Amino acid sequence: MTLLDFVGGTDHKSVAKRILATAFAFMLAGGAMAMVIRSELLAPGMQVTSVETYNALFTIHGSTMIYLVVTPVALALGLYFLPLQIGSAAAAGPRAALLGYWLYALGGLTMFSGFLTKGGAAKAAWPAFDPLAGAVHSPGSGMDLWIAGVFLAVAGTLVLGWCLLLTTLRKRAPGMTLLRMPVFTWTMVATSLMVVFAFPVLLVALALLYAERQGGDVMGGGVTYQHLFWFFGHPVVYVMFFPFLGAVLEVLAVFSGRRFFGYAAFVGSILLFTSLSMSVWGHHMFTTDAVANGYFALTSTALIVPAGVEYFDAIATMWGGRIRASAAFLFAVGFLVEFLIGGLSGIWVASPPIDFHANNSYVVVAHLHFVLVGGSLFGIFAAAYYWWPKVTGWFLRESLGKLHFLLFAVGTNLTFLPQFVLGEDGMTRRIADYPASEGWEGLNVASSIGAYVLGLSIVVFCVNIAVSWVVPRRAAGDAWGAGQTLEWATTSPPPPANFAGPLPEVRSYAPLWDAREADARVEVAA
């Protein structure tokens, strides 16, 4: 990619690759902050940072991972693969996608520039609660730059969400009806619905927050901001989950050698999942006593119904299959297991009495990280190993991939399982220090060692990329020899207009599987 392409290239695959590369750079920065945070918590007392710096680090760590890493990666996967999966030569609105990328990248730089200001970066946590984020409690331009940065990044991802929705609506190949779209494409439709209808509310909330910082009680108290923020803040968790769920389900089908099980139930459940995910935000506000706790407990608990359908479909897809335990498959199974911990602990705190007990403790930190590491990062790596040969034309090394998986799984559980115990024992979240008399040091040491193992696993992933790039093993169009969806019907990497030749006939959500079945029938008949 030349510098000119980097600045102005409009091909959807090129834009998606730039988003992925930028997000990876931000992930390394956010991960480094997590290492500093965990190092500080290794022992009671302040050893590594000051309290002020610690507050900035956890704020920018959370903001980076949510606004600048996982959400953009989720949309970038869609931007790259959705047009391919529906047999389109391009995404709708290629210039809009480019605009989205630059708004996102510039937003990230703006947020990080807060570290260069006199008072340092923002310190009001990733939701920037009002009045903590107000001018009195968060003076200085670091907070202003955070607001501007998040505004730009979210505006960029909003533009990308519109591109994906319009691509699905307008650019499907002949024969690709809605009920023949692949599973991953459906999860991207659900994702884009949440982006399109929830993200504008955050833009409004940020504008109001900025206005409040200029003086004046615009929102009439913090509850209004919390409503607006969490109306974005809960769906965004699903924006960071659905695309990887879709990728994982594709991986399970391909590496089990089976057609995806329960397609119709899946489509219904993903729409129900989407609508419920936009109706549960108040469970973040149970303790404010300002929302209908009963309603939000009901909708939050109801999430287990569509989630159960997805799990049932995933297990039934693998059941009786010819399983190939590739790195992608291992990460996909890891996704199911780790997200289950995050999901079930979510149902647990969806009960108001339990939430009152767990609120603001490390239980919530553990839950959030099992959702985002289990439901996002495991899925991201499953997608990375699965689609890497399609994007680059060469495979990642399987042996290093399996080592990566092993370290990542051990690191995840070692980091976050102790935090459930710490939270239950009363350790509050967002604290830079804790008293030695509480006896929390052992579990914090275990958690920090787990974080270092997670960091090591990312090093292994980087080594894998480097080794595989230096001595490439070339991939065919259908890299795994078992592709089911249309992206495997073109070359690896795909040409500029995606498909050089005619597309296979589309008669289901798995057209390549259909074609192989038809070929097998012809052979038997012959």
Place this chain on the structure above:
Amino acid sequence: MVLVAFAALMAVHFAVTFAFPGADLITHLLLAGVAAASLVVGLVALTLRGDGGAPVAAPELSFATALLALGVAAVVVGAMAGRWLVLIGAGMAAFGVAGLVREGR
């Protein structure tokens, strides 16, 4: 149809709030707002015609788009940094829009 189905589901969630006396105005407005907005977008989408996945008439490189993004970013940051940056950003955005118009010809 997806959007209309989604709107219907959101309408159901909105309706359920009335079974809970503690539901406040913002809750009602947000749920009803999404239901209404997705219905409107869905009805507009029903009038859209698919193009069968044909290539899009857009240039391979669009520096005007990048300039527009830079201008918008400068305007947003300028709201905090000062009017001088807002004006520079607005100028860049204007050039970007002009470039997009030129690309469209």
